[in-house]
Amino acid sequence: MVGRSLAKLLESRADDLYVGYGLKPRIVAVSDNGGMACDTAGLDCARLVRAKEQKGTVAAYGGGGHGGGSSSKGKGSSSPTAAEMAEAVSGADVLVETTPSNYKDAEPGMTNITDAMKRRMHVVSVNKGPLALAFPSLNELAAYNRVMFRFSGTVGGGTPILDYAKNSLSGERITSFSGILNGTTNYILSAMAEGMSPKAALQDARTKGYVEADESLDLDGLDAAAKLVILANWIMGMKVTMPDVSCTGIRGVTSADIKKAAKRNRVVKMTAACGNDALTVAPVTIPRDDPLCVNGTLNAISFTSEHSGTQTIIGRGAGGTETASAILRDLLYIRQGITSGAYG
Amino acid sequence: MVGRSLAKLLESRADDLYVGYGLKPRIVAVSDNGGMACDTAGLDCARLVRAKEQKGTVAAYGGGGHGGGSSSKGKGSSSPTAAEMAEAVSGADVLVETTPSNYKDAEPGMTNITDAMKRRMHVVSVNKGPLALAFPSLNELAAYNRVMFRFSGTVGGGTPILDYAKNSLSGERITSFSGILNGTTNYILSAMAEGMSPKAALQDARTKGYVEADESLDLDGLDAAAKLVILANWIMGMKVTMPDVSCTGIRGVTSADIKKAAKRNRVVKMTAACGNDALTVAPVTIPRDDPLCVNGTLNAISFTSEHSGTQTIIGRGAGGTETASAILRDLLYIRQGITSGAYG
Numbered sequence: 001m002v003g004r005s006l007a008k009l010l011e012s013r014a015d016d017l018y019v020g021y022g023l024k025p026r027i028v029a030v031s032d033n034g035g036m037a038c039d040t041a042g043l044d045c046a047r048l049v050r051a052k053e054q055k056g057t058v059a060a061y062g063g064g065g066h067g068g069g070s071s072s073k074g075k076g077s078s079s080p081t082a083a084e085m086a087e088a089v090s091g092a093d094v095l096v097e098t099t100p101s102n103y104k105d106a107e108p109g110m111t112n113i114t115d116a117m118k119r120r121m122h123v124v125s126v127n128k129g130p131l132a133l134a135f136p137s138l139n140e141l142a143a144y145n146r147v148m149f150r151f152s153g154t155v156g157g158g159t160p161i162l163d164y165a166k167n168s169l170s171g172e173r174i175t176s177f178s179g180i181l182n183g184t185t186n187y188i189l190s191a192m193a194e195g196m197s198p199k200a201a202l203q204d205a206r207t208k209g210y211v212e213a214d215e216s217l218d219l220d221g222l223d224a225a226a227k228l229v230i231l232a233n234w235i236m237g238m239k240v241t242m243p244d245v246s247c248t249g250i251r252g253v254t255s256a257d258i259k260k261a262a263k264r265n266r267v268v269k270m271t272a273a274c275g276n277d278a279l280t281v282a283p284v285t286i287p288r289d290d291p292l293c294v295n296g297t298l299n300a301i302s303f304t305s306e307h308s309g310t311q312t313i314i315g316r317g318a319g320g321t322e323t324a325s326a327i328l329r330d331l332l333y334i335r336q337g338i339t340s341g342a343y344g
Numbered sequence: 345m346v347g348r349s350l351a352k353l354l355e356s357r358a359d360d361l362y363v364g365y366g367l368k369p370r371i372v373a374v375s376d377n378g379g380m381a382c383d384t385a386g387l388d389c390a391r392l393v394r395a396k397e398q399k400g401t402v403a404a405y406g407g408g409g410h411g412g413g414s415s416s417k418g419k420g421s422s423s424p425t426a427a428e429m430a431e432a433v434s435g436a437d438v439l440v441e442t443t444p445s446n447y448k449d450a451e452p453g454m455t456n457i458t459d460a461m462k463r464r465m466h467v468v469s470v471n472k473g474p475l476a477l478a479f480p481s482l483n484e485l486a487a488y489n490r491v492m493f494r495f496s497g498t499v500g501g502g503t504p505i506l507d508y509a510k511n512s513l514s515g516e517r518i519t520s521f522s523g524i525l526n527g528t529t530n531y532i533l534s535a536m537a538e539g540m541s542p543k544a545a546l547q548d549a550r551t552k553g554y555v556e557a558d559e560s561l562d563l564d565g566l567d568a569a570a571k572l573v574i575l576a577n578w579i580m581g582m583k584v585t586m587p588d589v590s591c592t593g594i595r596g597v598t599s600a601d602i603k604k605a606a607k608r609n610r611v612v613k614m615t616a617a618c619g620n621d622a623l624t625v626a627p628v629t630i631p632r633d634d635p636l637c638v639n640g641t642l643n644a645i646s647f648t649s650e651h652s653g654t655q656t657i658i659g660r661g662a663g664g665t666e667t668a669s670a671i672l673r674d675l676l677y678i679r680q681g682i683t684s685g686a687y688g
Contacts, residue, residue: 158652160512168504308502315655325651
């Protein structure tokens with residue numbers, strides 16, 4: 001879904017990206033479960049989206065090496081040869097990695113990313129798995145190969161949380177932070193606060209399509225923990241991975257817990273927190289009027305810094321278009337890095 | 345107060361600013377109502393703060409041109425000569441303008457800023473007056489003289505609202521925004537929502553020192569309007585000044601208004617909004633669970649963008665230390681611009 005949103009975004013904004021930022025990306029290869037489309041002359045975004053939506057895979061795009069254009073080809077009639085694929089990929093500047101996150105071995109994202117870096121390609125990842133399991137070593141690999149590694153879309157979706165903490169607060173020392181980084185569990189807890197039973201709230205979230213296929217990623221806090229790892233590495237300079245997070249999900253939260261908190265004018269939220277070198281994901285109670293206390297699927301994070309006090313950013317944490325806009329930000333960053341001459 | 349906070353901040357962080365950012369600022373001249381201290385070799389921050397706190401003016405710092413050091417001098421015994429002052433000022437790279445804002449003629453800030461720019465000095469201003477009355481022309485003057493003009497501390501205090509919208513959301517189109525940009529009126533409206541009469545709430549805010557000497561700046565929305573003008577110019581590229589804002593303060597808001605809103609689960613807030621080319625400061629009602637709905641003296645602003653949805657930033661909008669940290673951010677930016685070779 002993210003790939004498709006990105007293709008649509010790049011197409012709809014082609015003119016202003018070129019005029020405003022000098023960005024004219026050429027998509028030379030795209031792959032999905034069903035196969036691959038490639039063309040060193042550049043694939044046509046609209047045609048890619050059409051192939052995916054009508055035939056279920058970009059492999060239906062048709063053969064490569066013939067220039068993009070909109071000429072329609074038979075269903076996979078001339079799929080790219082291995083040589084064409086290798087040629088398209090080997091000449092590329094950037095890999096955009098969008099395969100689903102898993103926190104067991106992080107594949108296939110891990111191999112995609114490390115292979116690309118070794119081939120001196122810059123990498124944009126919205127897949128959290130490889131970062132959660134191996135942020136410090138991926139960062140080293142990128143530095144060793146002198147490539148840029150960006151992952152704005154992994155935390156906060158379209159809300160530029162990573163960039164805010166790193167750049168907008170430059171010159172400032174962030175001492176701790178705490179965030180609501182998983183929209184699904186926040187939706188469930190918000191529904192429970194309005195009186196739903198845990199079971200009904202979960203079912204409601206499932207019906208709305210908020211719950212991941214592997215429910216454990218949301219309910220046991222793994223998704224939030226992965227984001228916490230990324231934040232801790234990126235913002236605090238900690239060299240940590242998933243096993244460093246003390247992680248408790250929301251399965252144990254009862255309606256009684258929520259009522260008890262409400263009596264003290266507090267709400268139960270699953271926060272991902274970093275402070276005193278400890279990383280914790282757990283349901284906690286926070287005051288009802290705390291800016292962090294957002295409802296529904298919103299994400300929120302509060303950074304406490306030495307001199308600027310506590311600052312909170314709130315925004316939608318997910319969504320195809322939002323994540324695509326984060327990828328676009330990363331591509332703009334990489335383009336700037338390339339033209340500045342600092343990178344190959 | 346801001347100047348003193350800045351002196352303290354620069355002193356307390358001297359080591360890490362030098363190690364982390366290569367920044368080692370030399371303060372060559374400081375002036376206040378009582379006079380001036382200057383020394384081309386650099387003034388000593390701790391001694392400046394002492395002079396101000398003990399004698400009420402930096403003029404008590406003692407003569408310049410003798411190197412900083414901590415040797416104590418008689419009370420203004422050797423105040424700087426006109427020649428020493430001129431020498432110190434003419435060699436400076438940056439003016440940090442911190443005089444109070446006024447929206448009639450914006451003096452003395454306006455003259456300070458334009459004089460400095462004409463002398464090819466970069467300018468950091470936390471004074472909103474000149475920007476509110478003449479943003480477009482000040483911006484042109486800076487470009488003409490090839491100097492940098494920064495003003496992070498004018499909106500949001502230590503919360504980097506301007507930077508966030510400009511940089512963290514780069515590649516994104518902000519279509520509208522709405523913010524609570526004046527902490528004093530927000531404090532009064534919050535107190536009224538808790539049952540205080542308008543009169544008692546105002547008195548409470550006065551007692552706590554939240555209300556400006558010229559109450560009209562807060563109560564009639566002028567402070568919020570000035571910030572709105574700065575945001576509209578900086579973020580939306582509009583060339584506007586104070587007279588372009590339709591501005592209504594909170595003097596007309598009654599307890600009945602607030603109760604009526606509460607019945608519909610809404611709250612009365614004075615927002616500064618930009619949308620459809622219109623700039624408006626006025627008390628409006630917003631839903632109680634809107635992220636913008638912050639209490640007390642907090643500031644909040646929601647940006648709506650084309651692809652990343654609505655994002656809200658919340659933080660303290662004022663305070664000496666917070667504003668000093670914003671000035672420091674601007675100084676770091678300017679240092680980077682100078683070393684990059686883009687500026688003289």
